[in-house]
Amino acid sequence: MAMDSTQFTTDDVDLEVYRSLLRKLTDEELIREGKAGRYMCSRMANFGKPPRRVFVIQLEEVKAEWKRRHPKSAEDSECVG
Numbered sequence: 001m002a003m004d005s006t007q008f009t010t011d012d013v014d015l016e017v018y019r020s021l022l023r024k025l026t027d028e029e030l031i032r033e034g035k036a037g038r039y040m041c042s043r044m045a046n047f048g049k050p051p052r053r054v055f056v057i058q059l060e061e062v063k064a065e066w067k068r069r070h071p072k073s074a075e076d077s078e079c080v081g
Helices: 015-024 027-040 053-069
Strands: none
Touching (some): 015 053
């Protein structure tokens, strides 16, 4: 059920629908979606202009879904030394 970044033609995003779609993706598909979102936010993809708001939101939501699935354990977040 891979999605592609071109599905958004306006800057309007239904966050609940998008979040629901992200939850259905496998980790591998979520990584691919994140890479596509990262590219769509890059200077190269936007000819040096700021990225469209829809792609920034999309990337933020992918990152949030990844963090929800893979929370850092308390041991990982502690400072050593």
